[in-house]
Amino acid sequence: MTGVNRISGAGRLTPARTARFTFDGRTLTALEGDTVASALIANDIHLVGRSFKYHRPRGILSAGAEEPNALLDVSRDAARRQPNVRATVQEVFDGMKVSSQNRWPSLAFDVGGFNDLLSPFFAAGFYYKTFMWPKAAWHKLYEPFIRRAAGLGVAPTEPDPDHYASRYVHCDVLVIGAGVAGLAAALAAAKAGAKVILCDEQPEVGGALHYDSGTVIDGKPGYDWAQATGRALAAMGNVTLLTRTTAFGYYNHNFVGLVERVTDHLAAVDKTLPRERVWQVRAKKVILANGAIERHMVFANNDRPGIMLASAARTYLNHFGVAVGKKVGVYAAHDSAYEAAFDLKRAGVAVAAIVDCRERPGDAVLAQARELGIEVLAAHSVVNTTGKLRITSINVARNGGGTTRKIAVDALLVSAGWTPSVHLFSQSRGKVKFDAATERFLPGTYAQECLSVGACNGTDDLQATIDEALAAGELAARAAGAEGGAQVALTGRNAFDWTGGMHGAAEGAGADTTVKAFIDFQHDVCAKDIRLAVREGMHSIEHIKRFTTNGMASDQGKLSNMHGLAIAAEALGKEIPAVGLTTFRQPYTPVTFGAIVSHSRGSLFDPARKTPIHAWEEAHGAEFEDVGNWKRAWFYPKAGENMHEAVARECRTVREVAGVFDASTLGKIEVVGPDAAKFLNLMYTNAWDNLKPGRCRYGIMLRDDGFIYDDGVVGRLAEDRFHVTTTTGGAPRVLHHMEDYLQTEFPHLNVWLTSTTEQWAVIAVQGPKAREIIAPLVEGIDLSNEAFPHMSVAEGRICGVPTRLFRMSFTGELGFEVNVPADYGQAVWEAIWARAEPMGACAYGTETMHVLRAEKGYIIVGQDTDGTVTPDDAGLNWAVSKKKPDFVGIRGMRRPDLVKDGRKQLVGLLTKDPKVVLEEGAQIVADPNEPKPMTMLGHVTSSYWSPNCGRSIALAVVAGGRARLGETLYVPMADRTIAVEVSDMVFFDKEGGRLHG
């Protein structure tokens, strides 16, 4: 038995194919194809959750994506658990575990239900007013408490073991929604020869034909026609049919995001399949066939389990073969609900009454009701309901008052009419217009290449829908360039034409401030809350929305927005269009993080860049630090050494013997062409004409605003060829900056720029023994001081491979930077290391590099400068040409603010206590006793323990710094104030003799 409410012979599922699952620990049997919702109802389970704020018992309201109540925790195993799954969408698979949420200790007895009694204290907007005092209590008491109480589900704690996929696809026509309209449009477009993608969120095509049993198309029952059409489309080579696929976002230029649920319905998961797949579709034309969403009725206590949208009850009966009750009532303002009563009555379910708040229901449905012996109470309203965990009765009164009549029911089917789903149309930035005759927002002005057809376009009649969809499909195909011939004709008819519809609170919802007539079930927003918001002065629908949180739950107000709008309009005494509509935003329904992240996780989230020497560094115990995406060797601890000890040893060894350093991450740009020197003259502050081939120069690059952008050593290899280096992090933006000026401001210059960062491995050999280490390995370059002085470059060979050898130094020592093609990087490094190690030299990492350069006062752009530092601020005026008529930044750096006195300048700081190492970023003041807020003169940019100076050293930017040499300043910290003396920036070998050793 697959549930006591399963009606033999009804529905489209196969009775023999069962699946077992558990709900709150209880084992239940479902049929294959059931949703969790249909299986629960089949097993006579109607209470499935507790509401967000008041913890009221809630049941299943809908049969689709709009479900606000039945949000459950669904798991396959411990790691594959997902909270807040809509029971109406999730298909049952064998072995699935389902749990209710937001209840304790149990669903039927929930302590949080106490909130319902306290509801007078939880009026809309209460949290804006309640938790204001005392101030300190917010952090310690209110917020932790609210955070514990808020939210429905519990987030999973284990890493997601599934994988997700993503793909781009182009098509002529994307049809969203595979109901009557979508199928007809896709058919017409496909027959015209267009490349078509048709997607639908449900497991199979058909849309409303799932429940609408009276529809006949092409001589067949509607659902059968839909399946046959779906199969025919899927068989066409130019059509991609995607079911279980939700179009969640409509973005610029007809870019639509679809998410396909690939394995969530399968009992046994094929590990090669992604759990979900995102399709990023670029369509020439989009046809929106989203349909419409039925609204509930707003009346007192309209949220009890067993109260359900009329069309949902038809879906459960006609598709799943499940009766939602044994004695049902109907409360409606729209003819469509009558058909639910007809279907259930014919299936043998007792229909207690149809309560219709309208004076004049449609003639055809009235006649049919009479024929079937169903009592219709027109101009009546349901004024209250009873039943704690499931509805037991309704109180009905004639409109305008009078006696109430109590009618026993175990289900109440409601319909206030249908809201066209303009979500995607609005996301496309189309402007909706209000159709006064039918009181609904419909697509108005289109902003993108799309067309709406069928119910989402306000087209009600079936034949009109078919004709409109066929025409749109063909039009879109032709506009996209399709030239096929076949035209399609189809006929269809409904059992009944529908009339009616209403918005807002029905009679009996009461103006009373205590009546709970829900409009937003998921956020527990009632009609009275909207009125309160208006009384509190909210006049914009956007403010009302935020004050009440109406429509702000995960269902985004699919059911509630129009009701809220109508109630606000009434309270404000305005027409609905004058109050306006809130903005529709992506996504249409919740999308998992997994689908959005797709492959970009773990090592693929942000790929690591490794130098050609990385493997050696790893093998020799290097600790690594992240510099941008690069993994750089940070320091090389020996057994028993901590970082401080390792860095101190490396620092001393480089100055006493020598060190080898991997500088491959330096940005490198090859600047080539007859105008290369002219171009560099414009890009750098320095002059390049007088730099001879074979020589190098330190260059500073500014932006046109006059601030330092990058720096680096540039070597001239030939009259027309420069080897430019940039900071590690600056390489891409420096090339972009150069390309920008070359292409757009100086296009007359004949220059080529090529990034060569990854083509060269760079090995820095620094220290007194640097020459001795590399000399035997180098061929074709005289390394003597005379032939190859500091700041030289030459091409030759090292270890038999080509090299660009630089004599330069970022340590202040005699130094070389060996550039070799990247593939030879590790081999050359190993050859150098084989000579260096026996001499007592070390390999050193970035930390030692930082300390050594700071000992010499060499700046690091981006650490000692921050985008507001001029060459003069940094003490680099010597590198700015006074003769050049133009370079980028020449005018910017002369702006009044950039040349005025008192600017922050880079200086050195020496702590009075040499053992104290300042914190980088610490602020500097002149008077430590000044009352707060103190006058801050600048901040520490670099700070290290210097093993070679035997004390701490620091660089800092200080207002008027260079005029303060010798002055005592203070660095206030949380626990103490540190006295410092302003010094110059060179702490070691002030004369610079070691460079030329």
Add this chain to the structure above:
Amino acid sequence: MLLIYCPYCEEERSELEFRNGGDAHIARPTNIAEISDEEFEAYFFLRDNPKGVIYERWRHIHGCGRFFNAARDTVSDRFITTYKAGEPKPDLDVEPKTPETVETYEALEGAAQ
């Protein structure tokens, strides 16, 4: 995500391949060292930020690497045309019709002020 026609590659490519470069047709003064503070301010800092058609620079940075210009409607994000760097500003005979914006919270805030 925008779809952008690169006038050098002669193809529409996804926005992912491009990088915006700010306003177009702002020439760097050839005598920049001599201009006044006001002229420099106008050249470097002041931009119109129009609601409607903007002429802007793009670089096909993950494609051909070239800079080019585009006329784009900042309301609809529709590209009216793209053209090569150095070509004159196109004479758009008709100002493109901008669909009225959907009412947004931001728009209402603006109206309220």
